[in-house]
Amino acid sequence: MTHRYNWRRLFCLCLALMLLLTTGAMAAENDASSRQEDLDFLYETLSTYHPNLFANTPESVFLERKAEIEQRLGTVSDVEFAMDLQSLTALAGDSHTSLALGGSLAEQMHFYPMALTWMDGKWYLSAAESSSLLGRQVTAINGRTMDQVVESFRRLLSADNGVKLRRQYRQSCNVAEFYDYVGIAEQGRPLTLTFSDGASLSLQAVDTEALSQMTVSRLSDRRSAEPETAAANAYYWSKFLKDGSYYIQYNICQEDPELPMETFAGQVWSDLDAQPVQRVILDLRNNGGGSDGVIWPLFEVLADSGAQLICLIGESTFSSGIINAVELQEMGAVLLGEETSGSVSHFGSVKSFSLPGSGLRGGMSSKYIDLNTLLDAGAGRQVIPLAPDVAVPQTLDDYLSGKDSCVEYLYAHPERLSQAEHPDAPLTRGRFLGQIHQAAEPLFEAGTASDGSWDDPPFTDLLGIEWFRHPLNWAHQSGVAKGNGDGTFSAARILTWQEAAVFLVRSAGALGLEPETVRTSPLPAALAAPGWAERELNQAWAWGLLPEDGDFTASPTRAQGLSMAEALLS
Known part of the structure; x- marks a missing residue:
């Protein structure tokens, strides 16, 4: 099924997901002094208030990059200057420290009419003008392997692990200026995708107005159904699954104003008291964080339930969602799914700031959260993705047929699962x-x-x-x-x-x-x-x-x- 779809909305949304939307606009004139003020303010703010800005990159590299940017202040466009600032911020190697692009800047940018998705260790074309190309595996872009492409984006994207970098690339994979900045595609020249069967697709970048007039086909339109565990527009909800297990989806570490966590936990207790189960599944795959303490009333219920706990994790599990997943391991839960974009130990607790000249906004970590020393389940784990005890990737075939690969695995394995042993981890x-x-x-x-x-x-x-x-x-x-x-x-x-x-x-x-x-x-x-x-x-x-x-x-x-x-x- 092909739809007339608002490409401009789609790709501006992708950009907003990758970064925070800014409330300010870049100055219309090329004001080098104003840019110098922004650059100095950004560096001084990060170096003064970040708990350890130089943990991953020496101060000398920061200063060298800052000097390079200073040489370009009077010659680059607003978008290029914003990317310069973003590249300086990305040197922190901190997923919670980033500079925002958006607002009027998005109006000045160009986009390739395509989107990519990552499933089961492969890249697939998930949106394009031609429906016949959807679902094909993409192996290279402009002659670079996908691993090389993603790694090149490290220059612009703030990430403390490879999964987070890959996720941020996926959310910005259509932005033409980014490819030009990292040296993959020159402005005005096509971007060529190579597929696993040897076929290729060349794309020209267009502005937002032209993008909005295009007709798009999406991979999601080919789905025959949605699984019963599809992400819902809710803070948290629960239900019994067809195998008799009890499923809880926890999408954001925030209190639902219409359903307080205490009340929700009481409902879960009532359900489990009325119909005892062998297995409780807590799904954190859509949880990008918030306040990690919100879930504790539910933890207290689950700790006394007598059922085996299964925690589902994936690429979108991040920040406080990571903390809750490791706490579930501390309870004895088995983690099932895919590696997370959030790191076990990480900089976090974001504080915001605004640049004085441009009004661009940023977020910066204010402390280091060391689960390596706070929880037995985190022992020996530093700044690395949280890995599942049982690896079960979502497959493309399951996605198209409306199946949740993790839940299907659990249906096929009713036996009691075990945590990974990690024999070489330090003993607490x-x-x-x-x-x-x-x-x-x-x-x-x-x-x-x-x-x-x-x-x-x-x-x-x-x-x-x-x-x-x-x-x-x-x-x-x-x-x-x-x-x-x-x-x-x-x-x-x-x-x-x-x-x-x-x-x-x-x-x-x-x-x-x-x-x-x-x-x-x-x-x-x-x-x-x-x-x-x-x-x-x-x-x-x-x-x-x-x-x-x-x-x-x-x-x-x-x-x-x-x-x-x-x-x-x-």
């Missing part, structure tokens, strides 16, 4: 006690050791949703874990070998175990050096609980923690 204090407790389950089931009660978390710094919250209760009640002396425990702190030895020896006593001495060799010097927990270190070493070939100059890993817990109970 909370996880190690969880591993010991899991290894001791046969003793609890046999009644030869006390499992403790399910009281409220004993330490004040616990969230109360952690998958290891009951093991921490047991450890506290049995004297294995005594905390930091101020009522806290620091469950997400990386475990030391000394702490591992203390927890192992105390657990042996709490579980009524009497391990045999299997080693007489002296304690390795690297373990003895810190000079504390000497008794527990020697005992755990003699019992063979600490790895004989371990690198004791590095922190224990998850795999080593599991091995130590199993050795204690063997």
Whole structure:
């Protein structure tokens, strides 16, 4: 089906999605002094107020780029100057720090009549004048591979990981001035798309007025249906799926003024109380962020539901949506879907600013959110995309037939799914006690050791949703874990070998175990050096609980923690 469609609206919308709309306009005259004021203000604002502007790019590179821009102040167009400023901002390598283009600038720009989409690891033509070309895989543009094209856009687009860069390219892939700026297509010359079958399509850039008069065919018009889990225009909603599982779509980290989260969470509780399920699916694939604390009433309901939690993530999961996804992993949820454009640890908490001359607006991170140290599930993960435990990409065939590839996978796999192990990730204090407790389950089931009660978390710094919250209760009640002396425990702190030895020896006593001495060799010097927990270190070493070939100059890993817990109970 072919539609008369407003191309101008479509592509200006793409530009607005990639960037914030500006309320100001570039000065009509080529005012070099005003531009110098904007350039100085932008650099001084970023370098003064960003928490670590030079984390990814040395200050010398920023200054070199600023000097290059200064040489062009009196000769470039308004659009080129705006892109110069954007390229300076992009050096931060921070997805939350960017300069806005839009408003009157969009009226001066040119666009290629096409759109691209990314599915299942491939680029496809998703909008064009010719309907016969839709859905074809695009492998190159002007002789550059798609990977090379996307990478070239890093000069203009603010991104802290490759998925975010790819997403921002997709949202701006029709802007002719961008291709000219990064050296892929000269202004006035065609842009040639190459398809996987060797065919090609040459496109000429047009202004917004000509674009609005074109007839467009869209890939979405070929869909035979929409899945029941299609993104809805709602903050959050829920329903039972045909396999009996319970599905929740959470699209924005904001409170719905007409349906407060407390009320919604109560509705979910009522649904699950009336019809218990084996699996709850929480969909964050459309969630671009907001306030990460909004969802907590729902978390409390899900933590007590008894159902396995599945969290769906994808390219659009970003910012506070990432934080909530990692918190769900902390609850024991399995992440399913595709890598996110948001990074696990990242700069965020955006503050806005406006340039004095042009009125262009920007957003800038005000703090670093380090989930690597805040949550066990984030341990060892720095500024990288959040990867699913089970990778399930949306396929083009499923898209066209109206199927949600992730949900179809879950229909085909009713068994209980597992989180990815990440054996080399650093071991936290909370996880190690969880591993010991899991290894001791046969003793609890046999009644030869006390499992403790399910009281409220004993330490004040616990969230109360952690998958290891009951093991921490047991450890506290049995004297294995005594905390930091101020009522806290620091469950997400990386475990030391000394702490591992203390927890192992105390657990042996709490579980009524009497391990045999299997080693007489002296304690390795690297373990003895810190000079504390000497008794527990020697005992755990003699019992063979600490790895004989371990690198004791590095922190224990998850795999080593599991091995130590199993050795204690063997």
